[in-house]
Each structure stands twice: as structure tokens, then as C-alpha cells.
Amino acid sequence: MILPLVYYGNSFLRQRCLEIKEITPEIKQLVLDMTETMDANNGVGLAAIQVGKLLRLFIIRPVLEDEKGEAILGEVEVFINPKISNPSQETEILSEGCLSVPGVHSEVERPVSIHIEALDLDGNKVSKDIQGFKARELMHENDHLNGVLFIDRIPTQSRKEIESALKMIKEKYNS
Numbered sequence: 001m002i003l004p005l006v007y008y009g010n011s012f013l014r015q016r017c018l019e020i021k022e023i024t025p026e027i028k029q030l031v032l033d034m035t036e037t038m039d040a041n042n043g044v045g046l047a048a049i050q051v052g053k054l055l056r057l058f059i060i061r062p063v064l065e066d067e068k069g070e071a072i073l074g075e076v077e078v079f080i081n082p083k084i085s086n087p088s089q090e091t092e093i094l095s096e097g098c099l100s101v102p103g104v105h106s107e108v109e110r111p112v113s114i115h116i117e118a119l120d121l122d123g124n125k126v127s128k129d130i131q132g133f134k135a136r137e138l139m140h141e142n143d144h145l146n147g148v149l150f151i152d153r154i155p156t157q158s159r160k161e162i163e164s165a166l167k168m169i170k171e172k173y174n175s
């Protein structure tokens with residue numbers, strides 16, 4: 001089932017999400033619905049809070065390269081109660097967008113690599129070093145669990161450039 005998204009301007013997105021104590025059938029169904037919702041909106045990542053669930057859970061579709069060097073989407077990966085550590089000193093500036101902030105893209109500076117620990121949907125512990133665009137996807141989604149949006153991480157000047165677009169989203173989706 002495609003779920004309704006929560007958009008920028010809704011203070012719900014600014015909350016801190018709660019730990020998942022048990023991976024219930026409801027959580028598994030939520031992940032299926034989130035996957036359908038993400039794909040229907042052409043997203044590559046979605047956090048539970050973006051569909052109205054205050055849970056420390058997000059999914060991503062890693063953006064990979066095929067033999068020809070063209071971007072392809074990988075299998076959905078589920079991260080439950082994630083903890084990110086060891087951000088690299090080296091950073092990179094790349095454009096990001098967000099299904100909760102439709103139509104807005106802006107460059108965000110983030111570490112190139114991180115370490116992540118989490119549970120997968122079967123409750124198995126995941127512990128990995130991740131780099132490149134996938135690390136960025138994980139950091140973007142993990143921010144959602146703490147009420148942070150990518151637009152909070154861009155310099156004041158770029159923020160001014162998207163201010164009118166943000167205002168429009170606020171009016172369009174939250175009235």
C-alpha cells in the first residue's frame with residue numbers, strides 16, 4: 001500500500017524517533033509499504049517518520065553502477081535502530097533531494113565514509129563501513145530519525161535560494 005508522505009512544514013518531521021523494541025509483523029508490513037511508497041515516488045531512501053511513524057527505521061535503495069558505468073538501483077536495504085560512527089575527516093559536496101521536500105535539490109557537504117551498525121528486518125546485526133553515495137544516503141536517512149532535514153545542513157546563501165520553494169511546499173502540503 002502506498003502511504004501518504006509527511007512534507008516539509010509539518011512539525012511531525014522535527015521529532016526524535018523511538019527505538020524499535022521488537023520486529024513485529026506490523027514492522028515487516030510497514031517496510032513493504034514504505035518500499036512501495038518510495039518506489040512510487042522515485043525515491044532511493046525513505047525513513048518511517050516520512051510516512052507518519054515515529055520509529056528508528058529507514059530503507060534505502062543503493063545507487064550502484066553496472067558494467068557500463070551507468071547508475072542502477074540495488075535491492076532494498078532495511079536499517080533498524082541504526083547507529084552511525086567514525087565519519088571520515090574527508091568530506092564531499094553533492095546534490096541531495098528528499099521526498100518530504102519535493103522538487104528541491106541542494107548541495108550538502110558530508111563525510112565521504114562512515115561506519116553503521118543496525119539490525120536488518122530479520123533482526124540480524126549489521127556492522128559495516130560504507131563509503132560514497134551510499135554513505136550519503138545512510139546519513140541523510142539517519143538524520144530523519146533525529147528530526148533533521150538536509151536543508152538544515154546547507155549554507156545560509158544556498159538556503160536563501162530555496163526559501164521561496166520551501167515556502168510553496170509549506171503552503172501546498174500543509175494547509
Ligand SMILES: [Zn+2]
Nearest residue numbers: 097098099100
Ligand atoms: Zn529525506
